[in-house]
Amino acid sequence: MTVDTEIIDDAYALDSGLIEQVLLAVEHQSQPELLTIFAELHEADIADLLEQLHSEDRRAVIQLWGDELDAGVLTELEAGVRDEIMAETPHQVLADAVRELETDDVVYLVEDLDEAQQEKLLDSLDTADRVAVEQSLQYDEYSAGRLMQREIVVAPQHWTVGDIIDFMRSTEDLPDVFYEVIITDAMMHPVGTVSLSTIMGAKRDVRLTDIMKEDFRTIPVDQSQEDVAYAFNQYNLVSAPVIDHNGRLVGVITIDDAMEVLEDEAEEDMRLLAGLGDEELSSRVWETAKLRFPWLAVNLLTAVIASMVIALFTDTIEAIVALAVLMPIVASMGGNAGTQSLTVAVRAIATRDLTPANAKRIVLRETLVGLANGIAFAVIIGLVGYVWFGNAMLGVVLGAAMIVNLLVAGTAGILIPIGLDKLGADPALASGTFVTTVTDVVGFFAFLGLAGALLL
Secondary structure (H helix, E strand, O other), rough: OOHHHHHHOOOOOOOOOOHHHHHHHHOOOOHHHHHHHHHHHHHHHHHHHHHHHHHHHHHHHHHHHHOOOOOHHHHHOOHHHHHHHHHOOOOHHHHHOOOOHHHHHHHHOOOOOOHHHHHHOOOOOHHHHHHHHHHHOOOOOHHOOOHHHHOEEEEOOOOOOHHHHHHHOOOOOOOOOOOOOEEEOOOOOEEEEEHHHHHHHHOOOHHHHHEEEEEOOOOOOOOHHHHHHHHHHOOOOOOOEOOOOOOOEEEEEEEHHHHHHHHHHHHHHHHOOOOOOOOOOOHHHHHHHHHHHHHHHHHHHHHHHHHHHHHOHHHHHHHHHHHHHHHHHHHHHHHHHHHHHHHHHHHHHOOOOOOOOOOOHHHHHHHHHHHHHHHHHHHHHHHHHHHHHHOOHHHHHHHHHHHHHHHHHHHHHHHHHHHHHHOOOOOOOOOHHHHHHHHHHHHHHHHHHHHHHHHO
């Protein structure tokens, strides 16, 4: 039985004709037609569609969408597109839409607005929601306090399963999404959690304290969101209570928010490794160029350093022209090997898998891997050099340089991010540039130095 892999690969891609349908609805100025299209799409898919549009077309779509705007879509957008849409949306439309969101999503939308815009939007919220949002905004931007939602389902210790079921059925203020009921004492200290599945499977007269989970994890309100995401991933959490400095319950974090942070952190590491700024696909040419320029300038400086090493061996290169042909091979292989070790190190540090307890073993492993690959490729490239130029000693020099550079690449690729982490810097921030510089300098120096000593 054959499987259509193209369908699998594009399982969650937007239909190619969808954008044309939306633009056609805009051209006809038909809001019902636009709403019909959007009604069949998830909020995240609508966000993807808006991000793919040109800014003028996007503005036209938002204007036609009008007071039917779904604020949930705003929470799924890239920051640049989100800010653009919020700036162009009439205040009343935006206020009506935001009122339907949970407090953590409102915080996400308003935290980057200027004070006047923020105050204006907060004024449109109910008093309780406004207080909750303002309290969340007092916490550091990348902390659990900003990430948490204030809507919580709480039960006292004396309640039974029947009590909590009756409460959930009668109240109108339940969160849109929640997974557990948090049991607290009289001082609002969490003492246990009960999953909804456990509640639904128990009899009405069973006390919640008899079925609650007591070995649950709490999140300090000032804990970094990176640590929060790690805890959710490491311990397979679905939700976790957030506590203040006195151990009192102040909010809850759910897995969807934690996984979004985990994705953002992974994406940030990828950007930093590539020397990219906080750019998006929707960023304009000038903005993108400005963000990329600094690290390109650093790379230019490191390239000059490598060129200065080459300049030391000008006479050797002039005497043996074949060296100029073979130099890029040594440097390129070293750079790629170093990047492999670097990627392993940065990811292992981010996931807390690389620790002082196993650092020596991992460093030794990467060094030996570099040596093993160096020897293997030394044999291959040595034979290539001999066959290509008919000079056995040139093949020996090329092979020896390959061993040295891949050995150094493996070691540098693991030690540099570890060193930056020890210094308190993000190991992804400049590791790539440093590793490339080391492998280029060592590769050129080893190859040309050996050539000068053995071939002249």
